Amino acid sequence: MIAEAGHYALVLALGLALIQSTVPILGARWSDHALMNVARSTALAQLLFVGCSFTALTMLHVVSDFSVVNVFENSHSMKPLLYKITGVWGNHEGSMLLWVLILALFGGLVAAFGNNLPLSLRAHVLAVQGWIAAAFYLFILVTSNPFLRIATPPIEGRDLNPVLQDIGLAVHPPMLYLGYVGFSISFSFAVAALIEGRIDAAWARWVRPWTLMAWIFLTLGIAMGSYWAYYELGWGGWWFWDPVENASLMPWLAGTALLHSAVVMEKRNALKVWTILLSILTFSLSLLGTFLVRSGVLTSVHAFATDPARGVFILLILCLFIGGSLSLYAWRASTLKQGGLFAPISREGALVLNNLFLTTACATVFIGTLYPLGLEVLTGDKISVGAPFFNLTFGPLFVPLLLAVPFGPLLAWKRGDLFGAAQRLMAAGVTALVAVAVLWAWIHGGATLAPLAIGLAVFVIAGALTDLAERAGLFRVALASAIARARGFPRATWGTAFAHAGVGIALIGIVCETTWNSEYIGMMKPSDVANVAGYQLKLDDIAQRQGPNFREMIAQFTVSRDGETIQVMTPSKRNFTTRSSSTTEAALLTRGASQLYISLGDTNADGAIAVRIYHKPLVLLIWWGPVLMAFGGLLSLSDRRLRVGAPKPAKAARALQPAE
Amino acid sequence: MTRRQRRLTMIGGSLLVLAIAAALVLNAMRDSIVFFSTPTMAAEKQIPPGKRFRLGGLVQPGSLMRGDNLAVNFSIADGSATLPVAYKGILPDLFREGQGVVAEGALDASGVFKADTVLAKHDETYMPKDVADALKKQGHWKDDYAKQGVAPSPVQGTLK
Numbered sequence: 177m178i179a180e181a182g183h184y185a186l187v188l189a190l191g192l193a194l195i196q197s198t199v200p201i202l203g204a205r206w207s208d209h210a211l212m213n214v215a216r217s218t219a220l221a222q223l224l225f226v227g228c229s230f231t232a233l234t235m236l237h238v239v240s241d242f243s244v245v246n247v248f249e250n251s252h253s254m255k256p257l258l259y260k261i262t263g264v265w266g267n268h269e270g271s272m273l274l275w276v277l278i279l280a281l282f283g284g285l286v287a288a289f290g291n292n293l294p295l296s297l298r299a300h301v302l303a304v305q306g307w308i309a310a311a312f313y314l315f316i317l318v319t320s321n322p323f324l325r326i327a328t329p330p331i332e333g334r335d336l337n338p339v340l341q342d343i344g345l346a347v348h349p350p351m352l353y354l355g356y357v358g359f360s361i362s363f364s365f366a367v368a369a370l371i372e373g374r375i376d377a378a379w380a381r382w383v384r385p386w387t388l389m390a391w392i393f394l395t396l397g398i399a400m401g402s403y404w405a406y407y408e409l410g411w412g413g414w415w416f417w418d419p420v421e422n423a424s425l426m427p428w429l430a431g432t433a434l435l436h437s438a439v440v441m442e443k444r445n446a447l448k449v450w451t452i453l454l455s456i457l458t459f460s461l462s463l464l465g466t467f468l469v470r471s472g473v474l475t476s477v478h479a480f481a482t483d484p485a486r487g488v489f490i491l492l493i494l495c496l497f498i499g500g501s502l503s504l505y506a507w508r509a510s511t512l513k514q515g516g517l518f519a520p521i522s523r524e525g526a527l528v529l530n531n532l533f534l535t536t537a538c539a540t541v542f543i544g545t546l547y548p549l550g551l552e553v554l555t556g557d558k559i560s561v562g563a564p565f566f567n568l569t570f571g572p573l574f575v576p577l578l579l580a581v582p583f584g585p586l587l588a589w590k591r592g593d594l595f596g597a598a599q600r601l602m603a604a605g606v607t608a609l610v611a612v613a614v615l616w617a618w619i620h621g622g623a624t625l626a627p628l629a630i631g632l633a634v635f636v637i638a639g640a641l642t643d644l645a646e647r648a649g650l651f652r653v654a655l656a657s658a659i660a661r662a663r664g665f666p667r668a669t670w671g672t673a674f675a676h677a678g679v680g681i682a683l684i685g686i687v688c689e690t691t692w693n694s695e696y697i698g699m700m701k702p703s704d705v706a707n708v709a710g711y712q713l714k715l716d717d718i719a720q721r722q723g724p725n726f727r728e729m730i731a732q733f734t735v736s737r738d739g740e741t742i743q744v745m746t747p748s749k750r751n752f753t754t755r756s757s758s759t760t761e762a763a764l765l766t767r768g769a770s771q772l773y774i775s776l777g778d779t780n781a782d783g784a785i786a787v788r789i790y791h792k793p794l795v796l797l798i799w800w801g802p803v804l805m806a807f808g809g810l811l812s813l814s815d816r817r818l819r820v821g822a823p824k825p826a827k828a829a830r831a832l833q834p835a836e
Numbered sequence: 837m838t839r840r841q842r843r844l845t846m847i848g849g850s851l852l853v854l855a856i857a858a859a860l861v862l863n864a865m866r867d868s869i870v871f872f873s874t875p876t877m878a879a880e881k882q883i884p885p886g887k888r889f890r891l892g893g894l895v896q897p898g899s900l901m902r903g904d905n906l907a908v909n910f911s912i913a914d915g916s917a918t919l920p921v922a923y924k925g926i927l928p929d930l931f932r933e934g935q936g937v938v939a940e941g942a943l944d945a946s947g948v949f950k951a952d953t954v955l956a957k958h959d960e961t962y963m964p965k966d967v968a969d970a971l972k973k974q975g976h977w978k979d980d981y982a983k984q985g986v987a988p989s990p991v992q993g994t995l996k
Contacts, residue, residue: 410929520845532850536857543861557871560890560940564868569860573853697906697925749929758929777926786906786926 179244182232183323186273189225189280190313192218196283197306200299201371212295215302216287222309223284230264230277233322237264243329246270246322252335252754254725262345263336268470268486269322271349275466276312278350278357282386283309286361293378300368301361308360311493319486335725335754344404348397352424355394356462359431361386362438363459366452367501370508375452380442383455385813387438391431392809398424399802410760410775412790414689414798417566422545423465429538430458433531440527444589446516447528449509454531456505460498461538467494468545522592526584533577540569578632578683581676582639586646600646604638626691629683636680640673668815675808682801685769688794695791699784709791711772712736713745718785726750728761731776731785735765742767747774769796870940875917878943885943891919891951892938900933912937912949923951930956 196218203211233246237260242248250267251260259266265274283305290298316322365383369375401424406414415421434454440447471487518524544561551557582604586597612631619627645651647669648662694709705714716732730748734741747763765772770793777786872890873881883889896911896918903909906925910933911918921939931937931954939951 517839517842520842520849528846529849532853536853540857540861547865558890559872560870562868562870565864568864568868569857572860573857699906760929780902788926 178232178235179241179323179325182229182236183321185225185229185232186313186317186323189222189229189276190310190317192222192225193306193310193313195306196222197303197310200303200306204296204299204372207296209295212299215299215306216290219280219283219287219302219305223280226273226277226280230273233270233273234261234264236323237261237270240333242331242333243325244322245324245326248326248330248333250336251333252725253332255336255341256724258343258346259336259341263340265349266336266340266345269316269320271353272312272316272320272470273322274350275353275357276309276316278353279305279309279312279360282358282361286364290382293382294376296372297365297368297379300371301364304364304367305360308364308497311496315486315489315493319489332754335752338726338750338752338755338757338759339408341759342404342408344400344408348400348404351393351400352397355390355392355397355431356424356427356465358386358390358393359427359455359459359462361390362434362455363501366455367504369452369512370501370504373508373511375441375448375512380438380445380451383451384435384438384442387431387434387455387458388809388813391428391435392806392813394424394428394431395802395806395809398428399799399806403799406795407762407764407773408759410762411788412693412695412762412773412775412792414795417544417561417563419545420469422541423468426538426541426545427458427461427465429534429541430454430461433534433538434458436527436530436534440516440524444516444518444524446514446518446524448512448515450531452509452512453505454535456498456501457535460494460501461542463494463497467491516590518589519591521587521594523584523587523589525592526580526587529580530577530584533573533580537570537573537577540573541566544569575632578636578679581636581679582642585640585643585672585676601639601642604635604642607638608632608635623691626687629687633680633683633687636683637677640676640680643676644669644673666815668812671808671810671812671815673808674811675805678801678804678806678808680801681797681804682799685794685797685799685801689792689798692793693790693795696787696789698787699780700787701782701784706787706789708772708789709793710737711742711791713772713774713789715785715787716744718779718783721748723750725754726752729776729779731774731787733763733774735772745772745774747776749776766796769794769800771795872938874914875912875919876914878919879917883943885945888940888942890938890940891921891949892936893919895931895933895935895937897933912939919949920947921949921951923954925954927954928956932956 196215199218200212200215203209203214236244236247237251238257240247240251240253240260242251246267246269250263250270255263263270265271283302286298286301286305290301293301362383365379365386369379398421401421402414405416406412434451437447437451437454441451467487467490471490516524544565548559548561551559582601583594583597586592586600587594608631611634612627615627615630644662644665647665648658650658652658653661696706696708698706700706700715702715702717705712707713712735714734714736716734718729718731721728721730728748728750730746733745733747735743735745743765745763745765748761749758750761751758760775762773762775770791773788773790773792775788777788779785870888870890872892873883874893875891878889878891891912893912893914896913899909899911899918899920901909908923908925908927909920910923911920913919921941923939923941935956938955939949940953940955941949941951944950
């Protein structure tokens with residue numbers, strides 16, 4: 177009964193989406209307010225029905241109703257409750273349902289809070305949302321119905337893929353989808369602007385916070401996924417340049433570019449056409465990501481099930497939306513008026529540079545990800561494009577970008593003074609050089625690139641601080657008045673500084689982890705001691721334990737340093753009987769930002785166990801960086817100016833540049 | 837500067853960055869791309885020692901030998917040819933005799949494939965996609981390879 181109700185709710189949502197995608201457009205054409213307002217009610221009703229559908233599937237999973245195929249294939253009555261709930265989206269059908277739920281959520285938000293938008297703009301935006309929603313409802317109903325029944329219900333389910341039985345599944349997919357799907361709002365706004373043939377100030381004011389919100393979630397989602405892979409897969413890697421990871425990185429790069437170009441558009445009314453194109457591209461890359469992950473053209477932990485019909489269907493949706501929106505762009509972009517002139521050396525110029533490097537970097541990732549697929553289709557040759565390719569292309573493109581980051585906020589709008597900015601960055605530059613020199617002296621020899629890269633990161637962080645200090649007039653005015661000024665900063669100023677510093681911090685983590693990572697791999701017997709990076713790890717004991725739906729072998733290590741016992745670490749290896757597969761549960765010991773990492777391999781006949789121990793210096797910075805970036809984004813999002821609908825006339829010019 | 841000059845500066849700069857990116861991509865494509873082969877293809881193509889490639893196939897049952905200090909030797913077979921593989925390290929959780937596997941490395945002078953990475957990109961019911969495709973192409977695809985565990989009604993996803 178619950179399954180049928182859920183299915184029916186989904187069909188009703190499809191019907192509502194079809195109404196939402198047509199009626200408001202007719203309303204806008206005929207300037208009929210009642211018809212345009214249909215968009216609002218259908219968007220809210222759609223959210224309600226998809227919500228019901230999703231709740232139905234969750235209930236089926238919680239009560240372990242194995243007469244439903246989806247529950248039978250991905251659940252088990254002994255599974256802990258948390259994983260029964262997260263297991264809802266730990267499979268293809270459920271994750272697509274989560275996708276449309278989030279899409280409907282965003283549509284609902286625009287409908288609920290879009291009262292200050294021009295009526296026709298809101299109608300168009302929601303109509304475009306309706307098109308996307310309708311396409312994906314159809315996809316779910318036709319090819320991946322989560323509510324299918326089995327004629328003869330089995331008594332036990334086949335359990336969830338053990339790798340997915342982790343708290344990471346509760347956080348990573350919803351976050352990532354909030355990011356992916358969040359970009360649909362800027363896409364809808366872009367398409368609506370193209371249909372209407374004009375962009376006004378309200379447009380830019382609206383697009384930025386939505387993009388920012390999606391970007392925050394995507395940043396956290398990617399970081400979370402990376403940390404999950406790091407501790408769950410058992411070999412301590414945090415980024416593999418795997419096509420599925422690249423699929424999430426591409427919208428992030430494009431979205432970051434969009435975030436910056438939207439600033440120019442909002443402040444200076446320039447780069448309109450480019451911002452529209454970026455909005456379209458960002459969401460297109462999100463769709464491409466969905467296609468790569470869900471169609472089964474790639475094999476990875478994310479490809480839950482492969483069915484050619486699904487691949488073809490998503491490919492059709494992809495072609496329709498990307499092709500359609502780009503054609504519309506080619507046709508209508510010229511009707512949008514060009515605005516705001518600026519010199520190449522200016523805040524706008526710096527942001528254009530940012531966009532140029534980010535989109536180019538995105539393009540290299542695109543090539544590296546899709547070239548093997550294309551080559552296989554064309555010639556049948558199978559190749560793999562791995563980390564070396566991306567290190568050689570992506571890396572060099574990011575260096576000039578990071579060098580330019582501190583300059584951006586210090587340049588004035590319209591026409592900037594590069595020399596002045598360089599002078600103000602002198603302190604940051606000197607700090608960076610000192611960092612390089614100290615590191616060089618400390619490690620004397622060894623990796624030459626690492627100190628330089630860390631110097632670059634220090635420059636970015638110090639540059640972000642310089643920006644704050646300059647604005648507050650620190651060292652130029654009395655400390656008290658500098659603090660008073662800092663209090664008066666718009667939150668977006670703090671947001672920019674935090675986000676930029678986050679990039680530098682992540683870079684330090686990446687460089688330290690890859691350069692000074694030390695490892696020990698070997699067979700160990702109880703009371704053997706391994707020495708890694710100054711720590712002594714003694715294997716005390718190996719024990720067996722029964723978990724709810726698995727058996728595990730736990731090894732206990734006592735970690736000490738200079739004769740002083742620090743902590744006990746217990747890595748384990750779990751065997752899941754239902755799927756007859758095993759997972760490695762690594763044990764982590766955090767010391768400051770560094771971590772010790774132990775994972776277990778096989779045991780041999782004489783009771784020894786294969787052990788992998790890593791010491792990863794400053795590895796946590798890799799994830800603290802993105803968290804800081806997201807926090808910066810959140811600060812910007814809470815900026816008062818983004819909460820007001822239409823731009824107010826600027827206040828009398830102050831001595832300082834207003835932040836973006 | 838006039839509007840035209842500004843625009844030209846902008847376009848010129850963009851083209852420069854794109855040209856650099858294209859050069860980087862082409863350079864990286866030449867050096868860092870790894871081809872996939874089965875043992876039969878490796879024998880046909882006469883891959884020279886030292887050239888890196890990915891070797892995929894089934895782990896020959898009975899060929900797995902563990903040496904001292906995590907050294908492992910096994911053979912990868914695809915039905916018509918086999919190739920001995922030497923590896924040092926911990927094998928992935930899903931490594932089993934008779935199951936599909938992909939190893940990355942290069943041949944040494946004596947014709948042994950020295951692997952530095954071994955991936956078992958699948959769970960019990962499934963093959964690595966590359967291996968399955970290659971076996972199908974050569975006519976050695978047997979469904980019973982896949983049916984050792986639970987019956988694979990809808991094909992399950994794979995593990996990294």
